[in-house]
Amino acid sequence: MSEVIYRKYRPKTFKEVVGQKPIKVTLQSEIASGNIAHAYLFVGPRGTGKTTLARLFARSLNCLKRKDKESEPCNDCEICNLISSGRSMDFIEVDAASHTGVDNIRENIIANAQVPPFNNKGYKVFIIDEVHMLSKSAFNALLKTLEEPPKSVIFILATTEIHKVPETIISRCQRFDLKKIPQVDMIKRLSEIIEWEKITVPDYLLAEISRRSEGCLRDAESLLGQIISLGTDKVTDELASLVLPSSNWGEIDILVESLRHNNLSTALNQLNKLVSEGIDLQNFTVNLIDYLRQIMLYQTIGPSFNLDFSEDLVVSIKKHAAEFPLSDLSRLLNILLEKLSIKDSLIDQLPLELACVEFLLNKETKSGIQETKPTQSDASPEQSKTATDNSSEAIKKLEKNWSNIINDSKPLNHSLSSILLTGHPLSVDNESIMIGLEYAFHIEQLDKPQVKSNLTEIFEKYLDKKLNINFQIDANYKENHEVFKGKNDKEVTDVLDTFGGEIV
Numbered sequence: 001m002s003e004v005i006y007r008k009y010r011p012k013t014f015k016e017v018v019g020q021k022p023i024k025v026t027l028q029s030e031i032a033s034g035n036i037a038h039a040y041l042f043v044g045p046r047g048t049g050k051t052t053l054a055r056l057f058a059r060s061l062n063c064l065k066r067k068d069k070e071s072e073p074c075n076d077c078e079i080c081n082l083i084s085s086g087r088s089m090d091f092i093e094v095d096a097a098s099h100t101g102v103d104n105i106r107e108n109i110i111a112n113a114q115v116p117p118f119n120n121k122g123y124k125v126f127i128i129d130e131v132h133m134l135s136k137s138a139f140n141a142l143l144k145t146l147e148e149p150p151k152s153v154i155f156i157l158a159t160t161e162i163h164k165v166p167e168t169i170i171s172r173c174q175r176f177d178l179k180k181i182p183q184v185d186m187i188k189r190l191s192e193i194i195e196w197e198k199i200t201v202p203d204y205l206l207a208e209i210s211r212r213s214e215g216c217l218r219d220a221e222s223l224l225g226q227i228i229s230l231g232t233d234k235v236t237d238e239l240a241s242l243v244l245p246s247s248n249w250g251e252i253d254i255l256v257e258s259l260r261h262n263n264l265s266t267a268l269n270q271l272n273k274l275v276s277e278g279i280d281l282q283n284f285t286v287n288l289i290d291y292l293r294q295i296m297l298y299q300t301i302g303p304s305f306n307l308d309f310s311e312d313l314v315v316s317i318k319k320h321a322a323e324f325p326l327s328d329l330s331r332l333l334n335i336l337l338e339k340l341s342i343k344d345s346l347i348d349q350l351p352l353e354l355a356c357v358e359f360l361l362n363k364e365t366k367s368g369i370q371e372t373k374p375t376q377s378d379a380s381p382e383q384s385k386t387a388t389d390n391s392s393e394a395i396k397k398l399e400k401n402w403s404n405i406i407n408d409s410k411p412l413n414h415s416l417s418s419i420l421l422t423g424h425p426l427s428v429d430n431e432s433i434m435i436g437l438e439y440a441f442h443i444e445q446l447d448k449p450q451v452k453s454n455l456t457e458i459f460e461k462y463l464d465k466k467l468n469i470n471f472q473i474d475a476n477y478k479e480n481h482e483v484f485k486g487k488n489d490k491e492v493t494d495v496l497d498t499f500g501g502e503i504v
């Protein structure tokens, strides 16, 4: 059944081919203009469309009904049908993996290439799949033919291992490098298939299938085919687990959790346990990077970022996103990409995303609280600096009196003072005070007019002037609050004691 799905939905036009846009565009323009090379070389991982494109190319070139300057085959004429069903004399597919020797190449290809195409207006097309498997003498024989190609003959060589193909052969061909199919394209394709098959599969399962397939569309279609063959029109988690091999997300979550808590021994133990259980390390690494990226994006984009995972994993990712500092996340991702030199992680945009995150993190650190206090405001670094210089005196006053301010606010509202306990002053200028907090719902409570007016009075008592009080989420909350607490250790401990150690 799985193979059936793959064949059933094999693309019949260039438009239907998933991914590989630059290659499609080039091939189509060559067909439309009639500017055809004698030899092509399709390089790329398995299941990315090499033979699919080669077949389409051959069909379109020979199609009897294709109009001038067009490039899609009609899929209806005699030739299109003959090629589709593998009965055309002008379309020869050779699997070099099982025909490695020079005799095979001489008989099947070189001798046959001397015979003109059956369709005298068309081309005779040879597809040599896994061409790197040919013996040295077979390559030499092929090279001679490529050097003096017979008229109206086209060779399409396909390989997953270009380093095993002699340079002399490569230089005779027009080369195309096919890429792994991006997850988003794959999910789109799988969604189309389930629609045609009239079954329902949850989105996160489609995402899981595409992740498992690591850019190989054929594998993804096979897995989906196995799920379809379960014979139900509504696929549940339980049913899908019969087909999808057990996932390693739980193991990845444990590793991420231990790294988040700086627990090196748990992290290393976990890795060694997995290796001794025979885990596929490469797949594990790709998934780990994907998982960390999802955490980073959820943290920065928020709930509008769609998490394509099962419910329990979504809960875990949200928890990590709330607690894993952004700077640590981006550093970890960078280290992984660098140490493991993963060039083709299927997430093309990840290096760019990391660059954006790092740029902003650096900016925040430079104008950050550790040295100069204020952070994150829209003011330019110059403005912030001036404001900071003027306000350093006032900030010191605030820091010194923070526990008094908390104590004074206690009679007003118990939870108000406990929220203030989690805050710290970020900046003070001639008109206003900025308080940094960790959570938006804390800001909502403090931002109420009555609360603000009470707080203004309390702050006035310690600053000797009336200032506007503003609140914002501090992007470097953890770091900054640690520094602040360090300066006020004793006072904060005293206040905590009076709360019975509780922080809301």
Ligand SMILES: [Zn+2]
Residues within 6 Å of the ligand: 062, 063, 064, 065, 066, 073, 074, 075, 076, 077, 078, 079, 080
């Ligand atoms: Zn046709």
